[in-house]
Amino acid sequence: MPENLRVLRRKREIVGEIRQITRAMKLVSAAKLKRAMTWRTAAQDYYTEVEAALSVVAAYAGEIEHPYFDEDRPVQRIGLLLVAGDKGLCGAFNSQIIGRAREFARTAEARVVTVTVGGRTAEMARRARLSVVREFPAINERERGGDVQEIARQVMGMYERGDVDRVTCCYSRFLSRISNQPDVQQVLPAPPPEPLEEMNAPIFEPDALELARAMLPQYIEARIFQLLLSTAVSEHSARLMAMTAATENAEEMTDDLTRDINRARQAAITNELLDIAAGADAMGQKA
Amino acid sequence: MAGEFRLRVLTPMGEILRTRARSLCVTAWDGQLGVLGGHAPMVEKLEIGSTLVTESGGQRRWFATIAGVMRVKRGEVVLLVGAAEEAAEIDVERAHKALERARHRLVNREGEVDISRAELALARASNRLKVFEHADR
Numbered sequence: 001m002p003e004n005l006r007v008l009r010r011k012r013e014i015v016g017e018i019r020q021i022t023r024a025m026k027l028v029s030a031a032k033l034k035r036a037m038t039w040r041t042a043a044q045d046y047y048t049e050v051e052a053a054l055s056v057v058a059a060y061a062g063e064i065e066h067p068y069f070d071e072d073r074p075v076q077r078i079g080l081l082l083v084a085g086d087k088g089l090c091g092a093f094n095s096q097i098i099g100r101a102r103e104f105a106r107t108a109e110a111r112v113v114t115v116t117v118g119g120r121t122a123e124m125a126r127r128a129r130l131s132v133v134r135e136f137p138a139i140n141e142r143e144r145g146g147d148v149q150e151i152a153r154q155v156m157g158m159y160e161r162g163d164v165d166r167v168t169c170c171y172s173r174f175l176s177r178i179s180n181q182p183d184v185q186q187v188l189p190a191p192p193p194e195p196l197e198e199m200n201a202p203i204f205e206p207d208a209l210e211l212a213r214a215m216l217p218q219y220i221e222a223r224i225f226q227l228l229l230s231t232a233v234s235e236h237s238a239r240l241m242a243m244t245a246a247t248e249n250a251e252e253m254t255d256d257l258t259r260d261i262n263r264a265r266q267a268a269i270t271n272e273l274l275d276i277a278a279g280a281d282a283m284g285q286k287a
Numbered sequence: 288m289a290g291e292f293r294l295r296v297l298t299p300m301g302e303i304l305r306t307r308a309r310s311l312c313v314t315a316w317d318g319q320l321g322v323l324g325g326h327a328p329m330v331e332k333l334e335i336g337s338t339l340v341t342e343s344g345g346q347r348r349w350f351a352t353i354a355g356v357m358r359v360k361r362g363e364v365v366l367l368v369g370a371a372e373e374a375a376e377i378d379v380e381r382a383h384k385a386l387e388r389a390r391h392r393l394v395n396r397e398g399e400v401d402i403s404r405a406e407l408a409l410a411r412a413s414n415r416l417k418v419f420e421h422a423d424r
Contacts, residue, residue: 042301049297050367053358057330145300145370150404202328202359206316214332215356218369225299 005264012257019250025089026243033177033236039144040174040229047222051193054215059195061208067160068216069192075110079164081155081187082125083171083228084118085235086138091245093172093180093238094124097231100182101170102128113164115155117228139228148228152221159188171227172234178241180234185227190220290324291343293363296350296371303350303371304340311364312339313357322357322364329359333368335410337418349374349422351415370411374422377415386412 058064067073084097098121105112115134116122122135134154139147158164167188172180204211294311296304311322314336338350355368389409393402 039301043299045302046297046299046367049358049365050356053330053356053365053367056358145298148299149369153404198328200328202330205329205331208330211330211332211356218355218367221369222299 005261005268008257008261008264012254012261015250015253015257019247019254022243022246022250026240026247029236029240029243033233033240035141036229036233036236039141040226040233043222043225043229047226050215050219050222052196054212054219055193055196056198056202057204057208057212057215058193059197060201060204061212064192064209064212066213066216068188068190068220071189073165073189075165077164078108078110078112079155079158079167080104080112080114080130081151081167081169081171081224081227082114082116082118082121082130083169083231084116084121084124085172085231085238086119087235087239088120089242090235090239091242093235093242094118094120097170097172097182098124098128100184101125101130104168104170104184105130110165115151115158117151117231139232141232144229148225149221151228152217152224155187155224156217156220169224169227171231172238174230174233174237177237180237187220187223187227190216190223193219292322292324292326294340294366295363296338296352296366296368298368298370300370303373304348306340307343308340308364309343309345310341313366314338314352315357322359324362326359326364328361329357331357331359333357333366335414337414337421338366338371349418351377351418353411353414372415372418374418377419379416379419382412382415382419386416 080101082097082101084094088094101114105114112130113133114125114130115136116125116132117136118138122132125132136147136151136154139151155167159167166186168184168186170182170184173183174180206214291307291309294304294306294308295302309324313320313322313331314334316332316334319336320331333352333355335353336351338352340348340350342348350371350373352366352371353369355366358365358367385408389405389412392405393409396402
């Protein structure tokens with residue numbers, strides 16, 4: 001077998017193996033995406049209900065004075081909760097989020113310190129010259145409740161202690177299975193809930209103001225939960241898209257290589273035939 | 288039936304329970320509190336503890352719940368809690384381990400221990416065990 005043909009065949013084999021891997025990753029991502037989407041919906045339902053309950057409480061609590069609503073606090077340092085993907089192989093997903101965070105830090109009116117979430121986020125953030133004060137691994141999907149709580153407590157604590165005067169979250173907003181977008185949202189101080197009066201004033205235990213204060217951490221936590229899960233869903237969908245494209249490319253490449261192989265084989269056969277014919281010719285002339 | 292109401296238990300992890308209930312007993316901020324159908328609208332602060340649901344069929348179900356709020360609406364009650372676990376599903380071994388771990392952390396205080404976190408873990412683990420033991424099975 002001519003050298004050229006052997007090389008081409010080996011190449012096709014390798015591309016086939018890569019295709020198998022990307023196809024498997026595609027299937028895994030699809031399954032993970034589906035699961036993460038249900039979780040995201042659950043977190044959204046919870047947030048909606050907490051917000052609604054807080055709205056009712058707020059309607060009867062009068063002015064809620066709480067650091068979480070204090071818009072007038074002078075901003076000396078901003079805490080950026082930077083949430084990116086857990087792993088790579090998802091196209092430009094991670095670098096787009098980091099890029100958005102970098103842009104935020106560049107245009108911010110105060111010094112920005114970063115708390116990162118995600119397997120490689122801290123490393124990427126440092127490379128983008130963001131100052132990282134705390135890093136969390138990506139949320140573990142089974143223990144996500146506890147993980148999110150820990151992250152939320154960390155940023156709320158920083159805000160309460162005055163380490164930072166504002167908390168902003170840079171995450172990926174999930175739009176649809178084929179599109180997501182890096183986004184920045186302020187978490188603290190939070191927008192006060194829209195007061196929602198009920199037909200008959202409900203009973204509040206303890207009184208509305210105290211209840212509102214007690215509910216605020218829960219409200220902020222639910223919000224952060226939502227942002228984290230949105231990013232997780234986006235990551236899986238980004239990987240699904242990247243792996244689908246990779247699989248398609250591999251298939252295309254296999255087709256091209258098959259064509260090349262056929263051509264090379266044909267050429268080899270033609271050459272051999274020519275050799276034989278030429279040899280026979282030469283013999284004939286001798287005789 | 289007039290005495291029944293819709294009941295939902297929601298956590299950030301998802302909806303733990305959606306059922307029709309006859310009565311409900313929660314751990315409120317100032318002690319146990321019972322809710323029957325036709326209760327006036329109310330928002331109540333909940334503490335870590337047990338929640339007992341009596342379903343319309345008479346079946347009693349126990350849950351270990353952590354802090355949150357209960358919202359009573361007309362004909363519907365919604366519990367919004369950080370986590371809820373049904374007694375039958377509580378992993379006793381895991382709870383014991385978590386309890387030990389939290390105790391160990393609080394007693395030894397090696398290095399940088401987040402006291403409030405360890406205390407919270409302790410409270411959760413012992414709550415799970417308590418609910419598991421008290422639940423009638």
